[in-house]
Amino acid sequence: MMAQVEQEQRDQEPLLAGLTDSLGFLLRMAQLRVFGSFFETLGQFNLKPGEFSVLVVIGQNAGVRQGLLANALRIKPAHMTKMVRNFETRGLVTRTVPEDDRRAVELCLSDEGDRYVTELAPNFYEFDRAQQDPLTKEEMETLRRLLRKFNRYSERPSATLYDLGGGK
Amino acid sequence: MMAQVEQEQRDQEPLLAGLTDSLGFLLRMAQLRVFGSFFETLGQFNLKPGEFSVLVVIGQNAGVRQGLLANALRIKPAHMTKMVRNFETRGLVTRTVPEDDRRAVELCLSDEGDRYVTELAPNFYEFDRAQQDPLTKEEMETLRRLLRKFNRYSERPSATLYDLGGGK
DNA sequence: TATTGTTATACTCTATAACTATA
């Protein structure tokens, strides 16, 4: 079954010709692949990749300003508002207007949200690690390193995703 | 200006923590960066990245079936229909129903479409090459190679994008 | 019956601008 998908991919390559050299095209195809696996593996959690990233970052930065969060994740403020309100409705996130700047909104995980993320994180770790195929372990490490550099993140991350759910 | 953007990116990194190790997140951020540059550099052509890829593949495969094209580019058939009809309206693409299977649609560039793609291709080549920063030339080559492999394309492409507009 | 493409609908994400309430 999976072999069939891969065979199709190779059969179609002649059609694509030079396009398979284009960084933008390669990134788009890779993302389709990863996001597809995301829903297969983590679909049970009823979360989209973007929603997952928002919850994780709130969990690691209790009280973070909504605008700063939107900026860091490149989510538009208008969209972030809807997403956060949705999380609030689902009882996962609390919104607090701070005394010293009553225009702002500070975000925290609720107790339920915290349990949810704690349950989610190890699953996400497993999922992310499983994305290696068909690269070797070393190739996948290199791919991640180059993408980090391309995105202007430091080449050594400040923490690994594995700290999230792995250690206690 | 650009330096300021990069500074912001680095300032926000602590917020993201382990997320910068996630392949899916890295791919999404990289794609946002590349697509952003695409519109800055090639916005004059009034084409979106997906539209560009469709036109190029039709140009390299005159008479290609619409369904095969949709499959290779992972564009949903319903969306492909709208896109191709739009190209037809703009006079860039012709649709032909072949005698031997009258359910199908074969796609070709019109003369105008051919001129359009011929003008576009060198610009796209320049754009794609300019995406290197801040990677070294070797690092960008490695990144492309690993993404090709991850996507199950052959590691050496059958043709380079540069054949498109470079040679005459 | 299965396949190719089309139509219709809905939902997500994005883009934009106008708006509020604060600062």
Next chain:
DNA sequence: TATAGTTATAGAGTATAACAATA
């Protein structure tokens, strides 16, 4: 005046299913 967030609206892209014509 500027900023943080909100609301409203429109558009692109995706997902899905039902459909017509053809095989």
